[in-house]
Amino acid sequence: MVPHLVTALTGPINELEQRILDSMPAIERWFRLEWMEHTPPIYTSVDIRNAGFKLAPVDTNLFPGGWNNLTTAMLPLAVQAAQAAIEKICPEAKNLLIIPENHTRNTFYLTNVLQLQRIFSMAGLNVRVGSINPEIKDVTPITLPNGETIVLEPVVRSKRRLGLKDFDPCTILLNNDLSAGAPGILEELHEQFLLPPLHAGWSVRRKSRHFQSYEEVAKRFGKMLGIDPWLINPMFNQCGEVNFAEGTGLECLRSNVDALLTKIRRKYKEYGINEKPFVVVKADNGTYGMGIMTVRDVADLDQLNRKTRNKMSVIKDGQEVSDVIIQEGVITHERIQEAVAGVLGTVEVTQRLRQLLVDQLSDVVTHCLRQVLENWRGKTFTADELKGFDITTVAGKCCQIMVQHETAGDKTYANITGVMGVSKEQKDRARAAKSEVGVTIFSLDDPDPDTFELLPNWIKEKLQNRVAAPSLKTANASGSSGEEFDDDIPF
Numbered sequence: 001m002v003p004h005l006v007t008a009l010t011g012p013i014n015e016l017e018q019r020i021l022d023s024m025p026a027i028e029r030w031f032r033l034e035w036m037e038h039t040p041p042i043y044t045s046v047d048i049r050n051a052g053f054k055l056a057p058v059d060t061n062l063f064p065g066g067w068n069n070l071t072t073a074m075l076p077l078a079v080q081a082a083q084a085a086i087e088k089i090c091p092e093a094k095n096l097l098i099i100p101e102n103h104t105r106n107t108f109y110l111t112n113v114l115q116l117q118r119i120f121s122m123a124g125l126n127v128r129v130g131s132i133n134p135e136i137k138d139v140t141p142i143t144l145p146n147g148e149t150i151v152l153e154p155v156v157r158s159k160r161r162l163g164l165k166d167f168d169p170c171t172i173l174l175n176n177d178l179s180a181g182a183p184g185i186l187e188e189l190h191e192q193f194l195l196p197p198l199h200a201g202w203s204v205r206r207k208s209r210h211f212q213s214y215e216e217v218a219k220r221f222g223k224m225l226g227i228d229p230w231l232i233n234p235m236f237n238q239c240g241e242v243n244f245a246e247g248t249g250l251e252c253l254r255s256n257v258d259a260l261l262t263k264i265r266r267k268y269k270e271y272g273i274n275e276k277p278f279v280v281v282k283a284d285n286g287t288y289g290m291g292i293m294t295v296r297d298v299a300d301l302d303q304l305n306r307k308t309r310n311k312m313s314v315i316k317d318g319q320e321v322s323d324v325i326i327q328e329g330v331i332t333h334e335r336i337q338e339a340v341a342g343v344l345g346t347v348e349v350t351q352r353l354r355q356l357l358v359d360q361l362s363d364v365v366t367h368c369l370r371q372v373l374e375n376w377r378g379k380t381f382t383a384d385e386l387k388g389f390d391i392t393t394v395a396g397k398c399c400q401i402m403v404q405h406e407t408a409g410d411k412t413y414a415n416i417t418g419v420m421g422v423s424k425e426q427k428d429r430a431r432a433a434k435s436e437v438g439v440t441i442f443s444l445d446d447p448d449p450d451t452f453e454l455l456p457n458w459i460k461e462k463l464q465n466r467v468a469a470p471s472l473k474t475a476n477a478s479g480s481s482g483e484e485f486d487d488d489i490p491f
Contacts, residue, residue: 014052017230023225030224042085042195049330053273056234056330058280060210062200063177067115071374072436073388075119077384082123090170090193097124097169099154099164099186101176102133104152107144108402108420113175114150128329130155130164132185145400147419160191171195178203179286208238234328235263238284239446242324243311250301253281256326258298264328273360281312285321294329303410334458376419396439398422 001465020027045064046057070078086093098120100113113129120127121423131140131152153164159243162185163169171193174186178201199205215233237256242249244387257279264277279297293312295301369391374381376399400420442451444463452460 016053016055016227019225019227024223030221041200042089047137049332051275051331052426053271054231054330056232058234058330059207059213059328060214061177062196062205063175065109065112065175067113067119068111069416070115076376078119079122082120086120086123086125086171089195093170094126094128095167095169095171096120097164097172098127098129099155099172099174099176100129100152102131102134104131104136104140104142107142108400110150111144111146111148111420114144114148116173117150126167128153128164130162132183142372145422147421155185157185160189162186162189162192174201174291177286179203202390205286206284206323207282207286207324207327208236208284211236211325211327230267233382234330235260235267236328237326239326240323242322244304244321249305253324253326254298255296256299257301258264260326261295261298271360276411280327280329282325282327283312284325299412372419376421392441395441398427436455 041062043062043064044065045061047059047061048055048057067078072169086096098113098117101109103109117127118131129150130154132155133152138154141149142152143149153167156163161168161174170190172189173195178198181203182198182201186194211234216228218229218233222232237260239249239252239256242253244250248326260279261277264279267273268275268277276296278294281295282295283292325376373394376394400422401416402419403414403416440451440454442448442455442463452463455463
């Protein structure tokens with residue numbers, strides 16, 4: 001039920017991993033005692049990076065999305081966890097109301113909400129989705145990319161309770177991070193459970209305060225385990241009163257970035273780590289994929305272009321950025337078939353869409369690629385389908401992609417974060433434009449020099465060491481290199 005990564009299966013177990021494996025009974029007891037004193041959130045998602053020498057969370061979301069990305073095998077565990085959470089909070093619960101984000105055009109997000117609704121329905125609750133978006137005035141069905149339909153209903157507020165027409169919930173589950181602040185309609189609901197509470201929203205919560213608390217937890221855990229807390233904790237600084245648009249407060253940012261990079265270098269030297277350190281600058285009050293940039297040298301901050309400054313100035317719902325957290329960047333070395341975990345090709349989004357399938361590895365289909373393809377086709381693979389699956393059959397097919405932009409220095413990287421199917425209307429439009437779409441397939445098993453020359457230069461450079469053919473020459477990469485793309489692209 002976990003990704004089968006090559007490093008996890010065949011790579012050497014490093015000292016940190018071994019220490020954790022040897023201490024499992026003590027770790028489980030430690031968590032058990034901690035949960036007796038502290039109430040965990042009803043749900044959360046944590047972005048964890050494994051650098052081999054370091055295993056650390058770099059972000060935590062108290063209003064997690066992406067439930068639609070759970071595999072079929074994980075669904076029973078999610079239902080079991082939902083049952084346990086509800087029994088602890090409200091054992092007699094019968095009706096559950098989900099309050100999603102206000103945007104209705106992001107069907108990727110709504111697919112996540114539908115899956116969340118399905119999980120709690122399977123846990124034995126009557127679940128409906130109530131919108132606080134003033135534009136939702138009637139029962140509104142929305143068709144999703146996978147063909148399913150989600151129904152949004154306008155909420156109805158009485159003096160002390162929130163519900164829908166003819167639907168009175170015991171518990172209200174927020175999947176809205178309240179970046180723009182808590183609306184009055186959600187306040188003073190003293191007769192119902194509101195989870196997570198309003199003060200967990202980004203209008204109140206700060207990443208820096210979260211990681212201050214986590215730092216203390218890491219210290220206690222590290223002491224129990226007998227390890228340096230830095231091995232499980234990303235260092236950070238915080239800087240307030242920054243205005244990227246006007247260029248004020250940047251000296252504070254510069255000095256804090258410089259100080260943190262210096263601390264990271266010392267740690268790398270202490271542990272003999274031959275990597276170039278970097279930091280990630282993020283809005284302190286949440287991001288939603290916005291207001292993020294990577295800095296590897298403090299001099300990069302002196303060369304911020306207007307595009308980067310504009311990108312860093314605002315986040316979700318048009319909220320201005322004034323406080324930032326500067327966080328130690330944690331690299332990842334997880335690999336699948338000698339490639340960065342999840343990196344299976346690139347999709348260039350320009351006037352032309354060129355789909356590149358670099359490798360044909362049938363065993364990879366059972367790992368990360370399988371999940372991507374199942375999300376794309378809207379159903380799981382059968383055992384027989386997997387046996388005879390040919391990756392080249394998807395070349396030139398239509399899909400929807402979600403792209404998240406991240407800025408480092410004066411460059412902006414487009415990272416693909418999701419792949420889903422398309423509607424009939426979208427397919428028709430794609431067929432009409434098919435003459436403008438080029439498809440290139442290059443196989444490492446049977447490398448073709450002519451096909452190789454059609455690939456982008458940065459791809460050629462990556463393939464050069466894997467293709468044993470003297471005729472495959474790398475062209476001079478004028479203005480295009482691997483550095484223009486993020487190795488953390490999920491596929």
